[in-house]
Amino acid sequence: xxxxxxxxxxxxxxxxxxxxxxxxxxxxxxxxxxxxxxxxxxxxxxxxxxxxxxxxxxxxxxxxxxxxxxxxxxxxxxxxxxxxxxxxxxxxxxxxxxxxxxxxxxxxxxxxxxxxxxxxxxxxxxxxxxxxxxxxxxxxxxxxxxxxxxxxxxxxxxxxxxxxxxxxxxxxxxxxxxxxxxxxxxxxxxxxxxxxxxxxxxxxxxxxxxxxxxxxxxxxxxxxxxxxxxxxxxxxxxxxxxxxxxxxxxxxxxxxxxxxxxxxxxxxxxxxxxxxxxxxxxxxxxxxxxxxxxxxxxxxxxxxxxxxxxxxxxxxxxxxxxxxxxxxxxxxxxxxxxxxxxxxxxxxxxxxxx
Amino acid sequence: xxxxxxxxxxxxxxxxxxxxxxxxxxxxxxxxxxxxxxxxxxxxxxxxxxxxxxxxxxxxxxxxxxxxxxxxxxxxxxxxxxxxxxxxxxxxxxxxxxxxxxxxxxxxxxxxxxxxxxxxxxxxxxxxxxxxxxxxxxxxxxxxxxxxxxxxxxxxxxxxxxxxxxxxxxxxxxxxxxxxxxxxxxxxxxxxxxxxxxxxxxxxxxxxxxxxxxxxxxxxxxxxxxxxxxxxxxxxxxxxxxxxxxxxxxxxxxxxxxxxxx
Numbered sequence: 332x333x334x335x336x337x338x339x340x341x342x343x344x345x346x347x348x349x350x351x352x353x354x355x356x357x358x359x360x361x362x363x364x365x366x367x368x369x370x371x372x373x374x375x376x377x378x379x380x381x382x383x384x385x386x387x388x389x390x391x392x393x394x395x396x397x398x399x400x401x402x403x404x405x406x407x408x409x410x411x412x413x414x415x416x417x418x419x420x421x422x423x424x425x426x427x428x429x430x431x432x433x434x435x436x437x438x439x440x441x442x443x444x445x446x447x448x449x450x451x452x453x454x455x456x457x458x459x460x461x462x463x464x465x466x467x468x469x470x471x472x473x474x475x476x477x478x479x480x481x482x483x484x485x486x487x488x489x490x491x492x493x494x495x496x497x498x499x500x501x502x503x504x505x506x507x508x509x510x511x512x513x514x515x516x517x518x519x520x521x522x523x524x525x526x527x528x529x530x531x532x533x534x535x536x537x538x539x540x541x542x543x544x545x546x547x548x549x550x551x552x553x554x555x556x557x558x559x560x561x562x563x564x565x566x567x568x569x570x571x572x573x574x575x576x577x578x579x580x581x582x583x584x585x586x587x588x589x590x591x592x593x594x595x596x597x598x599x600x601x602x603x604x605x606x607x608x609x610x611x612x613x614x615x616x617x618x619x620x621x622x623x624x625x626x627x628x629x630x631x632x633x634x635x636x637x638x639x640x641x642x643x644x645x646x647x648x649x650x651x652x653x654x655x656x657x658x659x660x661x662x663x664x665x666x667x668x669x670x671x672x673x674x675x676x677x678x679x680x681x682x683x684x685x
Numbered sequence: 686x687x688x689x690x691x692x693x694x695x696x697x698x699x700x701x702x703x704x705x706x707x708x709x710x711x712x713x714x715x716x717x718x719x720x721x722x723x724x725x726x727x728x729x730x731x732x733x734x735x736x737x738x739x740x741x742x743x744x745x746x747x748x749x750x751x752x753x754x755x756x757x758x759x760x761x762x763x764x765x766x767x768x769x770x771x772x773x774x775x776x777x778x779x780x781x782x783x784x785x786x787x788x789x790x791x792x793x794x795x796x797x798x799x800x801x802x803x804x805x806x807x808x809x810x811x812x813x814x815x816x817x818x819x820x821x822x823x824x825x826x827x828x829x830x831x832x833x834x835x836x837x838x839x840x841x842x843x844x845x846x847x848x849x850x851x852x853x854x855x856x857x858x859x860x861x862x863x864x865x866x867x868x869x870x871x872x873x874x875x876x877x878x879x880x881x882x883x884x885x886x887x888x889x890x891x892x893x894x895x896x897x898x899x900x901x902x903x904x905x906x907x908x909x910x911x912x913x914x915x916x917x918x919x920x921x922x923x924x925x926x927x928x929x930x931x932x933x934x935x936x937x938x939x940x941x942x943x944x945x946x947x
Contacts, residue, residue, distance in 0.1 A: 383849055403852040414843055416850035420868035429864075430854035481855065 332395065334359040334517050335380070335485060340389035342375050342541075349375050351541040353389070360515040362508065366528040367538035368564070373521045374489060376538075380519060381487055382406050393484055409478030413490040415470040417462040423449070423473050424458040430481035448476040451510065468499040475507065479514065486511070488520040492527060504531055525565050529553060537561050554610075555594075557683045562608045570682075571649035573607040575599050581676065583607065586647045590624040593676040596683045608680040611654040616642065616664060619673035626651070630668045644670060708923060715916035727917035737918075740903035744892075747816070747899065748885035751823040752878045755831045758824065760874065763835045764866055767844050781832040784825050789890040796822055797894065815895050822891050827884050831877035838873020839866075875936045879929035887922055 333356030342350040350372040357363050365373035378384040380391060382403030390399045398406055417426050427448050428441045436444075449455040452472040462470055471491055478486060488507070492500045508531045511518050522528055528535050529549040537544045537552060537560075545557045556562035563570060573590075576582040578599050581592045585607065592607075599605060619625035631650060632643040640663045642653040653672055655663065664670050718726040731737050766777050784792070800808035800818055808814035844866065851861045867874070892899035904922070908915040 381849075381853060383852075403849070404855045404857060406853075407855075408853060410850070410853040412846050412850060414846055416843065416846040418847065418850070418865055418869070419842065420865075420871075429851070429856075433855045433860060477850075477854070487853075 333357060333392075334361075334394055335519075336392040337376070337380070338390050338392070340376065340379060340386045340391065342372070342379060342384060343387045349541050350379070350386075353543060355536060355543070355546070357517060357519070359517055362511055362518045362520065362531060362533045364520045364522060364528040364532040364535045365538060366522060366525060366535050366564075367544075368523060371538040372541040373523075373536075373538050377487055377489055377519055377521045380485070381408055381410050407481070407483050408485045408487060409481065409483035410487045411471070411474050411478050411489065411491045413493050415462070415467070415474045415494075417470055417474055417477070419462055422459050422461055423454065423465070426462070426473055427476045427480050429477060434481060444480055448480050451479075452476045452506075466499075467495050468503055471495065471503060472506075475510070479510075479516070484517070486516050486518045488518065490521055490523070492522070492524070500527075507531070529565070537564065539564075554680075556608070556680060559606050559682050562606075562680065562682055567611055567652065567654075569609045569611065569649075569651045571607055571646075571651075572604055573681075575601055575603045575605060575681075577601060583679070583681065585626065586649065588626055588646070590626065590679060591676045592679040592681050595681050599681065606682040608682060609651065609674060609678060611641070611652040613674050613678035614651065614653040614672045615674065616653060616655060616670055616672055618671050623673045623675055624679065625671050625673045627669065627671045630664045630666055630670050633663050633666060635663075644672060708920070711916050712920050715913055715920055718913040727913040728921075731914050731917050731921070736903055740898050740900045741886075743898050744886050744888075744900035745882075747820055747823060747897075748882045750820045751827060751885050752881050754820065754824045755827055755881055756835075756874055756878070759828070759831045759835050759877070760867065760870075761862065763832060763839055764844065764862065767836070767839050768848060778832070778836075781828045784827075785829050789826065789888075790894070792822065792825070793891050793894045809895070815897060819891055819895050819897050819899075822895075823881075823885050823888065826888070826891070827877075827881040830880040830884065834873045834877030834880065835870060838870030838876075841873075842866075842869045872933075872936050876933045879933050883926045883929045886925060 335355075335357040337353050337355045340350060340353040341348065353372075353376055355363070365376060367373050375384055379386050382398070382401060386399060390397055392398065393406070418429065421429065424445050428445045431441045431444055445458070446455065449458055452475060454469060454472055454476075457465065457469065457473075462473070465473065471494075474491070491507070492504055495503065504527055520528075520531060529552075532549055534546060534548055535552050536546050539560045545552060545561045547555070552561065553565055556565060556568075559570065562568050571585065573583045573585040575595070576584050576589070578595055578601055581595055583590055583592055583605075626644075626646060628644040628646045628651070630642060631645045634641040634643075635657070638657050640655050640657055642655065642663055644651045644653060651672065715727050716723040716725065718724060718730075762777065766774055796818055797809060800806055800814075802810040808818040847865055847869070848861055851865045856864070887901055887904070888899065889901035889905055893902045893905070904915070904918050907918060
């Protein structure tokens, strides 16, 4: 049975639907990320779980108990905010111990738990500092400790890394994930950063325009996007059109060149034009070996990016981006040169929606 | 460039003369009670006067009550408007500005008409009732200053996120208000409180027409019958107001660190 369950959750502001029919089951201890562009409804959904927004329709259950109408203070949910939201008038120790104090725990209990939390976030030496005396990364660690101190049932993270610089962001996301695994706490993480989502999550919920586009493990979301939106939102992708020739054989025609796809959506018909996608890193420059697809074109641009060389090859109308690792022994082709790229049948994605 | 600099200095000097010359002249005059020598005799007479002590104590007490009622009324209102009713901010600001638009004399005559001995709430029928009416009148009079101070303080902190953070920690509304919001707008509340004190301590119209023994009517009475003591009282009133302003600055500076974020 799902630990956190969202069933038919909707949110309207007037006539404007912000979240449309959201269904999700989260198992205990799972790390689920809501990923999508600004305004897709991910934060509103998180806020409905926290209790800061009331769903227009649907219900939210934690461990089988309906909490849809429960006040935020009664939900036993820890939340970390993008803007840290530490109480400026309190020291680090007071911030971390706030929830425990509110819950009426004794002073020795609070001190012991605060010490434990500060050890956990590796900041025991800063216990008497005020928030304004801490860096952004330190403030967010304290915010995490404060959220975890009262031992909540669920941890909600609302873009907690967005305000931090790139280096801190990477180290903190690793810390958050390690802590989450150690504590085994069910976690919902909201972000618009696909790298964060792919690197941290057990499952990703990709959202667009208030609706779920796809739910799946990072590997699945990246390699088998079900919709054009997911395909274009996650990573760099070559998206172009092709005509289905023989659905049974997986035969597809791209600008008069025949290729094969290992998987086709069930509803495809012969003669139908569909969106196709290829990841740049799945393409190799050179003639195809047996069982692999090949496409011929003209090299239009070569960009040397250090460890990676990005090549743009023009077919007739479409252009393909190809990412290859830099190899001193095999220089990339020159601009204007005729070339062939090859790729596995499994790498050709025929997108589900039209 | 040099001409601009000269112009600025000239403006500053003229400004300083405009403000300080009357004050210095008043102070100098207040020291001339004894013929042929400067002394603080006028000040000694003022301090020794029972009327001075009683009227100052009365006004200070009313000011304190005004501050307490004003804070209790304004802080939850401004907080709620900021948190849940931001669309009503314009309306609330307009209402709080009304005491600046409507002259005090109009307000007090309105009060007298509304709360005279023939009304349902005959506040002017007793001394205690009149004191209550005066205090509530001052709450209205100081509202623009108190509301603006508190609203500015609330805007300087992220009220919504702090409230939500406290709620997610299990805090109820009184805890959020007293443990999280109030300590973070302390300097703003103190600013409003000192401005209220400065307004109430020298207010004349309300106190005089409601016939209460406040400091304002006392100043007027002394001014009409004595020569040097009113000058001493004027200097003291300036000193009280400046002390209030100085305290606002001092406390504002001290509290800045608490609301600062990197």
